[in-house]
Amino acid sequence: MKEIIVLAEHRRGELRDVTWEMLSKGRQLAESMGAEIGVALLGKGVSQIAEALKPKAHRVFLVEDDRLECYNSETYEKVLTQLITERKPLLTLVGHTAMGMDFAPGLAAHLKMPLATDCIGIDAAGEAFSTTRQLYGGKVNATVSFLKKGPYMVTVRAGAFPVIEKGALPGEMVKLPSPLTDEGLAKRFLQYVEAAIGEVDITQADILVSIGRGIKEADNIPMVKEFADAIGGTLSCSRPVVDKKWLPKDRQVGTSGKTVKPKVYIAIGISGAFQHIAGMKGAGTVIAINKDPKAPIFSAATYGIVADLFKIVPVLKDKIKELKK
Amino acid sequence: MNIIVCIKRVPETADADVSIGKSGKDIDKSGLAFDLNEWDSYAIEEAILLKEKLGGTVTVLSLGGEDSNESLRKCLAMGADDAMRLTDPAFDGSDGFVIAKILAEAIRKISYDLILTGTQAEDDGYGQVGVVLAELLGIPHAALVNRLEVQDKKAKVHRELEGGLEEVYEIDLPAVLTIQTGINEPRYVSIMGIRKVAKKEIKTLGTSDLNLKVEEVGLSGSDIQLDKIFLPPVGEGAQMLEGKPEEIASKVFDILKDKGGLA
Numbered sequence: 001m002k003e004i005i006v007l008a009e010h011r012r013g014e015l016r017d018v019t020w021e022m023l024s025k026g027r028q029l030a031e032s033m034g035a036e037i038g039v040a041l042l043g044k045g046v047s048q049i050a051e052a053l054k055p056k057a058h059r060v061f062l063v064e065d066d067r068l069e070c071y072n073s074e075t076y077e078k079v080l081t082q083l084i085t086e087r088k089p090l091l092t093l094v095g096h097t098a099m100g101m102d103f104a105p106g107l108a109a110h111l112k113m114p115l116a117t118d119c120i121g122i123d124a125a126g127e128a129f130s131t132t133r134q135l136y137g138g139k140v141n142a143t144v145s146f147l148k149k150g151p152y153m154v155t156v157r158a159g160a161f162p163v164i165e166k167g168a169l170p171g172e173m174v175k176l177p178s179p180l181t182d183e184g185l186a187k188r189f190l191q192y193v194e195a196a197i198g199e200v201d202i203t204q205a206d207i208l209v210s211i212g213r214g215i216k217e218a219d220n221i222p223m224v225k226e227f228a229d230a231i232g233g234t235l236s237c238s239r240p241v242v243d244k245k246w247l248p249k250d251r252q253v254g255t256s257g258k259t260v261k262p263k264v265y266i267a268i269g270i271s272g273a274f275q276h277i278a279g280m281k282g283a284g285t286v287i288a289i290n291k292d293p294k295a296p297i298f299s300a301a302t303y304g305i306v307a308d309l310f311k312i313v314p315v316l317k318d319k320i321k322e323l324k325k
Numbered sequence: 326m327n328i329i330v331c332i333k334r335v336p337e338t339a340d341a342d343v344s345i346g347k348s349g350k351d352i353d354k355s356g357l358a359f360d361l362n363e364w365d366s367y368a369i370e371e372a373i374l375l376k377e378k379l380g381g382t383v384t385v386l387s388l389g390g391e392d393s394n395e396s397l398r399k400c401l402a403m404g405a406d407d408a409m410r411l412t413d414p415a416f417d418g419s420d421g422f423v424i425a426k427i428l429a430e431a432i433r434k435i436s437y438d439l440i441l442t443g444t445q446a447e448d449d450g451y452g453q454v455g456v457v458l459a460e461l462l463g464i465p466h467a468a469l470v471n472r473l474e475v476q477d478k479k480a481k482v483h484r485e486l487e488g489g490l491e492e493v494y495e496i497d498l499p500a501v502l503t504i505q506t507g508i509n510e511p512r513y514v515s516i517m518g519i520r521k522v523a524k525k526e527i528k529t530l531g532t533s534d535l536n537l538k539v540e541e542v543g544l545s546g547s548d549i550q551l552d553k554i555f556l557p558p559v560g561e562g563a564q565m566l567e568g569k570p571e572e573i574a575s576k577v578f579d580i581l582k583d584k585g586g587l588a
Binding site: 011016070071072073074096097098099101102103104105106108109110114115116117118130133134135136137138139140141142143144145146147148186187188189190191192193194195206207213214231232239240242243244245249250252255256257258259262263264271284285286287288292294296298299301302303304305306307311312315316318319320323324 | 336338339340342343345352421422425444447448449450451452453454456457459460461464465466467468469481483484485486487488489490491492493494495496497500506507510544547548549550551552553554555556557559561562563564565566570571573574575576577578580581584585586587
């Protein structure tokens, strides 16, 4: 039977959302090509997760081993090499996440599987696939196709595919022996480190005023802070501002920072990389200020203002102060 | 500690109005400024910081035409010792896998303890080269590294995960680490600094120097190809607030009162 295999991504006992998204997309592709969907789960003591996955796939391939308690590219590569070599799926789907980015390119090279990374679209044509991905920080999309024969691997952007509820699948449990031995690893997991807790919890704010690369210099931040204060908002930011050490990490909204759901989110000088949008799409109302009318942030905003932030923000501050009186 | 850093010169598009070029396979790059890929600027800085602490050399590699010398010289001005450019018309159309293969062949000729790359490139963002390079060289790797300490023949690395979490590994050297932005503060390079390295030789290597066959590189060696590019479909999009700044401010005030509970 032809098959598409999804790698379940989990961390500290919880499945990550990208798993459901891949299962949904994988099932749709499998149905369109008369194939079945399988899900691979690697871990230690993960039977509850396996149960949760059952209705979403024809087969759950379970590999349990104490050495799989925490993700490690070396152990994952060994286990998945065995699974893919045996099952020869048409397509293997992996999240384009901190985990997938760490092992998928190496595994694909090891197995000589053509790989397309960070895909936001996948189309099947016969037993071939073409993918859609983004270039230049999301300013353009590209169609990318495979030149060689499969089995193929695609890494999938988190949040790119919706989860569509469909009837339960058989979910046959297939327990596979672990190929891991006590042979030493060149890369050894030591521990997780939690994010430092800051003075301000931006996830609790009703109004967030968020700045991005467009702020240009640290010296320009007080101007936006004054505006935020005038409207009772809390200052937050996108990644470049933290990378430059202009604001602490606990102010960062996005995939690698915090997920926020304020009543109003004001994005100032933020172009709207998908990693940022993933962190703020739950906001009630989004007001975006950007000088580029094509900035992706406008697609994620309720209201848009095309303007130079250095001109509009002081006016916003003064006028709103005046109207509040 | 001998460190190799792989870098790429990319167009700056963050603030640019981007349009599709005539080929339909890339953007129109005329009029765009180019610079060292942002992730790579953190990788080269990290290499130089390690060299300053532990001694040794930093060698920079890039794949590309003569234009790439500009970015290689920037790295030399930052403190790298040597620069090498891998170039051949046959390399055109190479995907991430082939680029890693070309880099691996060049790196086999050099002695090294550590290889750093950016996690991904600003332009095509495959995020693939560093990890494949490690696989081809048969050495360990870690991607998305945002903290790094070297101790003897080992490194302690932090990988950036989602939601502010990090995972820490001990990794045997030599290894490939793909560097995440924010790991350090890349030093500023003055025009004077660039001038000082303007005459430094940048070695070039092509297919025949690298034990590669023409059919192994470029599009013929690649697993994937880009068929076309297009502008992303615009969704519902935002309702645009227009008018004089004061009028816009009044509308924002109304929205804040209505939706944000502005007192």
